Amino acid sequence: MKELKLRYLLLGSLMDSIGMxxxxxxxxxxxxxxxxxxLTVVGIVLMLNSVASIVxxxxxxxLFDKYDGYYLLLGGIAFTALSMLVLxxxxxxxxxxxxxxxxxxxxxxxxxxxxxxxxxxxxxDGRFVFNMLYFVQNLGVMIGxxxxxxxxxxxxxxxxxxxxxxxxxxxxxxxxxxxxxRERPERLDQMDxxxxxxxxxxxxxxxxxxxMYTLFISLFVIWIFYQQWNSNISVYMLSLHIPLKDYSFxxxxxxxxxxxxxxFLSWQGGKVFKDPFHQxxxxxxxxxxxxxxxxxxxxxxxxxxxxIILTIGxxxxxxxxxxxxxxxxxxxxxxxxxxxxxxxxxxxRALGPLVGSLIIDTFSFVSLFIVAAVAxxxxxxxNIVLIEGKKNELIEYK
Numbered sequence: 001m002k003e004l005k006l007r008y009l010l011l012g013s014l015m016d017s018i019g020m021x022x023x024x025x026x027x028x029x030x031x032x033x034x035x036x037x038x039l040t041v042v043g044i045v046l047m048l049n050s051v052a053s054i055v056x057x058x059x060x061x062x063l064f065d066k067y068d069g070y071y072l073l074l075g076g077i078a079f080t081a082l083s084m085l086v087l088x089x090x091x092x093x094x095x096x097x098x099x100x101x102x103x104x105x106x107x108x109x110x111x112x113x114x115x116x117x118x119x120x121x122x123x124x125d126g127r128f129v130f131n132m133l134y135f136v137q138n139l140g141v142m143i144g145x146x147x148x149x150x151x152x153x154x155x156x157x158x159x160x161x162x163x164x165x166x167x168x169x170x171x172x173x174x175x176x177x178x179x180x181x182r183e184r185p186e187r188l189d190q191m192d193x194x195x196x197x198x199x200x201x202x203x204x205x206x207x208x209x210x211x212m213y214t215l216f217i218s219l220f221v222i223w224i225f226y227q228q229w230n231s232n233i234s235v236y237m238l239s240l241h242i243p244l245k246d247y248s249f250x251x252x253x254x255x256x257x258x259x260x261x262x263x264f265l266s267w268q269g270g271k272v273f274k275d276p277f278h279q280x281x282x283x284x285x286x287x288x289x290x291x292x293x294x295x296x297x298x299x300x301x302x303x304x305x306x307x308i309i310l311t312i313g314x315x316x317x318x319x320x321x322x323x324x325x326x327x328x329x330x331x332x333x334x335x336x337x338x339x340x341x342x343x344x345x346x347x348x349r350a351l352g353p354l355v356g357s358l359i360i361d362t363f364s365f366v367s368l369f370i371v372a373a374v375a376x377x378x379x380x381x382x383n384i385v386l387i388e389g390k391k392n393e394l395i396e397y398k
Contacts, residue, residue, distance in 0.1 A: 061339015
């Protein structure tokens with residue numbers, strides 16, 4: 001069987017991302033304004049959606065290494081599509097939150113499988129593969145949120161009908177193109193054995209594990225504070241008399257700069273960042289700078305600048321970490337670590353609104369931004385100390 005073509009993997013990922021992006025912006029408005037539930041209840045439902053996503057990604061990553069990922073992925077797509085389809089016809093309480101949890105399980109499952117399948121594309125550089133996956137996933141979010149803004153009035157059925165159709169297309173694309181033989185090229189097998197004679201046992205070197213978990217925990221912490229942009233920062237901007245439409249425009253800026261940065265990285269990324277770890281460090285510096293700007297932000301232009309710098313940082317950092325996990329994990333364990341690379345950000349997204357609200361209620365919004373900048377700076381310091389000290393001991397599985 002031939003290798004999975006990257007364009008089909010990207011197309012499937014785009015369909016998944018558009019369909020998945022309907023959930024978050026839709027749920028808060030629908031459950032609070034239409035179904036009449038408190039924001040606390042909405043927050044709990046969204047947290048359960050994220051927890052289900054974590055479980056789905058973790059289990060899928062483990063199963064990918066042991067079984068035929070083709071049928072497991074098709075099952076995940078079908079499960080997600082059916083959950084969406086239920087909400088076309090029945091979308092009141094408690095069916096809506098129950099199906100939302102099912103959707104979280106399915107989308108976490110799918111994301112882990114898509115990233116794991118990305119490790120099987122050997123005809124392209126691993127960094128390029130994960131940059132492109134990150135690009136199309138964010139393009140899908142941009143398209144999906146725009147569709148929600150244009151279409152949603154008071155009925156969610158049309159949006160979930162579109163989402164069901166997208167997953168049906170994804171199912172067809174996957175069924176026709178994803179049934180490929182998972183077999184690493186002989187040259188890679190020989191390189192792995194030369195670098196690590198014990199690789200036949202598929203044992204992860206201890207130093208590789210330390211570095212990967214350092215990066216995964218970094219993702220977790222960064223996403224806790226990144227998630228403030230999806231929740232608490234909109235409230236802060238309203239308190240400064242900045243209208244909601246201006247807040248929404250920030251996500252257009254986010255999508256635009258992700259496209260620009262990813263295009264640049266695809267073109268010149270390998271020349272600018274010869275060391276993948278240095279790319280992660282630089283991205284973290286940008287993310288820290290974005291929160292420093294928020295400490296002093298009182299005018300809209302400061303929020304735009306902060307979002308631009310944040311977007312540059314995330315586009316540099318986020319796709320690089322699963323690419324490093326691919327590089328540092330043995331062939332028979334790639335699915336497990338791609339699952340973890342999906343689970344840790346989901347955990348951060350789940351806890352983010354709660355952590356932010358606690359800091360704001362106890363101190364202030366400005367205190368939240370200071371804590372974010374300091375926490376990520378500490379994470380950056382820990383990364384540099386741990387990784388730079390062990391970099392020469394790492395065993396790579398290209």
